[in-house]
Structures are given as C-alpha cells and as structure tokens.
Amino acid sequence: MAALPADARVLDLPVTARRRSGPDAWILELGLPEAWPRLRPGRFAMLAPADGRGPFIPRPFSIYSQPAPDRLDFLIQVLGPGTRALAALREGETCTATVPLGNGFEVQPPERPVVLVAGGVGSAPFLLYLEERAAAGAAERTWFFYGARSADRLYDRERFEAVGSPVRCSTEDGSLGFAGRVLDDLAGALDRGEVPEEARFAACGPEGLLHAFAxxxxxxxxxxxxxxxxxxxxxxxxxxxxxxxxxxxxxxxDWPWVKTCVDGPVMPLRAIRF
Ligand SMILES: Cc1cc2nc3c(=O)[nH]c(=O)nc-3n(C[C@H](O)[C@H](O)[C@H](O)COP(=O)(O)OP(=O)(O)OC[C@H]3O[C@@H](n4cnc5c(N)ncnc54)[C@H](O)[C@@H]3O)c2cc1C
Ligand code: FES
Structure with a gap:
C-alpha cells in the first residue's frame, strides 16, 4: 500500500488573489515560498484558513493550476463551512496547505488518445492534464467532455477551451452545448466514432456522475x-x-480496502469495486 508522498509538506501560504467563477465557486491563488517543479495532474492539497476560521479538519482540493513555478491555484465550490471559510479568505491572508498529496493521473504518452470527463468542479484536475497533453503535442488527441447543470456552472470554461483540445460542453438545462447529461453526449460521440474507444478515459465529479461513468x-x-x-x-x-x-x-x-488519500485519489476502474 502507498505511503505519504515524499514531497508532501505543510506550509502557510499567502493568498495572492482570488476571483469568482460561476455563481458559487472561487479560484484561490496561493503563493509558494520557492519555485516547484510541475506537479502531476490529479494531485491534491488539504486546505484550511491559517487563523483557525472554519472547521478544525481541513478539506481536500485538487490542484487546479500552476500558472507559475511559485504559485498554486484551487477551484473551490462553496458547499458548507470548510469551503465557505476558504472562499472568505482575502488577498494577504494565509492558508495552511498540506501539499502535494495523492498519486495523480499517469498522463498517457502523446500517441495514445485520451478522453477526460468532468461534472462541475470535477473539472479541477483536468486543466493541468490538458496543458500537459498540449505541451507534448497531443492536444488534438485529447477530448474534454465538460458537463454541468447550467452554463454558469461550467467553471472557467474559456480557460479550458484556450488550451487547444476539443472541449465538448453539455448542460442539463440546455443553456450551452449538448442539452442533457455529459455521459449521453459521450455515448453519442463514441457511437458516431467521433472519439476512439481505445482511448484512456478519466473521470472526475460528483458521486452520481462517477457511479454512472463506472x-x-x-x-x-x-x-x-x-x-x-x-x-x-x-x-x-x-x-x-x-x-x-x-x-x-x-x-x-485480496487486499480488501485501500485509502483514497494515499492510494488514490486516482484509481483504475478495474482495481476497485465502485
Ligand atoms: C481528492 C479530492 C479533491 C477534491 N477537489 C475539489 C476541488 O478541486 N474543488 C472543489 O470544490 N471540491 C473538491 N473536492 C470536494 C471538497 O473537498 C468538498 O466539497 C469539501 O470538503 C466540502 O467541505 P465543506 O465543509 O464546505 O462542506 P461539508 O459540510 O463537508 O459538506 C457540504 C455538503 O456537501 C456534501 N459533500 C461534501 N464533501 C463531499 C464529497 N467529497 N462527496 C460527496 N458529497 C460531499 C456533504 O454531504 C454536504 O451535503 C475534492 C474532494 C476530494 C476528496
Ligand atoms: S483521509 Fe485520513 S486516511 Fe485517508
């Protein structure tokens, strides 16, 4: 079984900026004390305001973006006390982060097609994945299926589109892109041969979406x-x-259980009962 990653550390990081995304999410930009190498997409951090505001237990968030070697950004949807406390942090305040945690995605070699499927803030680990594929010259062999209830919950959509891979949006209320669920759009695309079945598929999002995807x-x-x-x-x-x-x-x-935090959060579907 996996252990705590050797590069993980606990840091108090300044909030350098924050911006709103959609009706209920924020992008929190944190400064690092030094330049870090690029992190694998899908790794995460445990975050909490450093001054003790909010719950005692920090909350997990995917690393959303690394726009500079000394910065980490997070896309945070406000749901309850933990996310509310993080969203209330202002520029100059401090966030305690245990980071980087988890295994992350094994980014596929450029010649292998990849299909990424996200619902809502489940998109967070995929910006780094798309950027990495684009840097390897594989943007056109990488598809991003991005679904949400409504267009305003396709958080930071333009940023994903700017990377250069085909982005297929779907909304349940029909306000943008395919009208319906993201998996229905994916099924249609597979049936019509618009995306290859032999691709590596990766999904992230709410439990309902993950179960349906599995x-x-x-x-x-x-x-x-x-x-x-x-x-x-x-x-x-x-x-x-x-x-x-x-x-x-x-x-x-025969090992019956693994820990999502250190053995995941990315798991091959064939490895788990889900
Ligand atoms: C590895 C990992 C990466 C994540 N990345 C992100 C991210 O990038 N952006 C983001 O916005 N969120 C992400 N999450 C989810 C985020 O951690 C939770 O939304 C957060 O912990 C909620 O805390 P809270 O105190 O605000 O709400 P709580 O009071 O803890 O919960 C509020 C409501 O949301 C439900 N809820 C909370 N967490 C979950 C969950 N994990 N699964 C199902 N229902 C839940 C609760 O049942 C409750 O109804 C990630 C979770 C994990 C494990
Ligand atoms: S969250 Fe504590 S063991 Fe995984």
Whole structure:
C-alpha cells in the first residue's frame, strides 16, 4: 500500500488573489515560498484558513493550476463551512496547505488518445492534464467532455477551451452545448466514432456522475480511471476515513480496502469495486 508522498509538506501560504467563477465557486491563488517543479495532474492539497476560521479538519482540493513555478491555484465550490471559510479568505491572508498529496493521473504518452470527463468542479484536475497533453503535442488527441447543470456552472470554461483540445460542453438545462447529461453526449460521440474507444478515459465529479461513468465504462469495456472525491479527514493516510473497496481481480488482489488519500485519489476502474 502507498505511503505519504515524499514531497508532501505543510506550509502557510499567502493568498495572492482570488476571483469568482460561476455563481458559487472561487479560484484561490496561493503563493509558494520557492519555485516547484510541475506537479502531476490529479494531485491534491488539504486546505484550511491559517487563523483557525472554519472547521478544525481541513478539506481536500485538487490542484487546479500552476500558472507559475511559485504559485498554486484551487477551484473551490462553496458547499458548507470548510469551503465557505476558504472562499472568505482575502488577498494577504494565509492558508495552511498540506501539499502535494495523492498519486495523480499517469498522463498517457502523446500517441495514445485520451478522453477526460468532468461534472462541475470535477473539472479541477483536468486543466493541468490538458496543458500537459498540449505541451507534448497531443492536444488534438485529447477530448474534454465538460458537463454541468447550467452554463454558469461550467467553471472557467474559456480557460479550458484556450488550451487547444476539443472541449465538448453539455448542460442539463440546455443553456450551452449538448442539452442533457455529459455521459449521453459521450455515448453519442463514441457511437458516431467521433472519439476512439481505445482511448484512456478519466473521470472526475460528483458521486452520481462517477457511479454512472463506472457502469458505462464497464459496459463498454473502456480502459478507465476515476479520481474519487471520497470524504477525507487527514489526507495523509492516518485516520482511515477514506476507504475504497478493491476488486479481488485487480492489482491489489485480496487486499480488501485501500485509502483514497494515499492510494488514490486516482484509481483504475478495474482495481476497485465502485
Ligand atoms: C481528492 C479530492 C479533491 C477534491 N477537489 C475539489 C476541488 O478541486 N474543488 C472543489 O470544490 N471540491 C473538491 N473536492 C470536494 C471538497 O473537498 C468538498 O466539497 C469539501 O470538503 C466540502 O467541505 P465543506 O465543509 O464546505 O462542506 P461539508 O459540510 O463537508 O459538506 C457540504 C455538503 O456537501 C456534501 N459533500 C461534501 N464533501 C463531499 C464529497 N467529497 N462527496 C460527496 N458529497 C460531499 C456533504 O454531504 C454536504 O451535503 C475534492 C474532494 C476530494 C476528496
Ligand atoms: S483521509 Fe485520513 S486516511 Fe485517508
């Protein structure tokens, strides 16, 4: 089983800026004390305001963007006390971050097609993934299916579109792109041969979407991985709050549970019972 990543550390980081995204989310920009190498997409941080505002337990967030070697940005949808406290941080205030955590996505070699599927703020780990693929010359072999309830919840859509890969938006209220659920758009695209079935598929989003995606991918025999948004207490493998059951046929064999925070959050679909 995996251990805490060797590069993880606890830092008090200044908020350098924050901006609104959609009706209920913020992008929080944090300054790092020195230049960091680029992080794998899909890794995450445990964040909490440094002054103790908000709940005692920090909350997990995907690393959204690394626009400079000394900066990390997070896309945070406000849901409850933890996200409300983070969204209330102002420029110059300090955020305590345990970062970088988790395994992240194994970015596929440029020749392999990749299909990314996100619902709402589940898009957060995919900006880095798209940027990495574009840097490797594989933008046109990478598709991003981005779904939400309504157009204003396709957070930072223009930023994803600017990377250069095909971005296919869907909204349940029909306000932008395909009218309906993101998986229906994906199913149509696969049926019409607009995206290749032999691609590596990766999904992130709310539990409902992940369960539907897992069933869809199994039915069609897709090579898929999920970035799980399991509740977390510590994020570092100590509290056992984040168990995911494993598939005995998968790489963990008879080991029945793994910890999403240190063994994931990215899991091959064939490795877990979900
Ligand atoms: C690895 C990882 C990466 C994540 N990345 C992001 C990200 O980039 N951006 C982002 O906005 N959120 C992300 N999340 C989810 C985020 O951590 C939760 O929304 C946050 O912890 C909620 O805290 P809260 O105190 O505001 O709300 P809580 O009071 O804890 O919850 C408010 C409501 O949301 C529900 N809820 C909270 N967390 C979850 C969850 N994980 N799964 C299902 N329902 C939940 C609760 O049941 C409750 O109804 C991520 C989660 C994980 C595990
Ligand atoms: S969140 Fe504590 S062990 Fe995973």
């Amino acid at each position: 069933a869809f991918a199994r039915e069609r025999g897709l090579d898929a991985e999920l970035s799980l948004e399991t509740y977390m207490g510590c994020g570092v493998g100590v509290c056992n709050a984040c168990p995911t059951p494993t598939d005995p046929e998968g790489p963990w064999g």
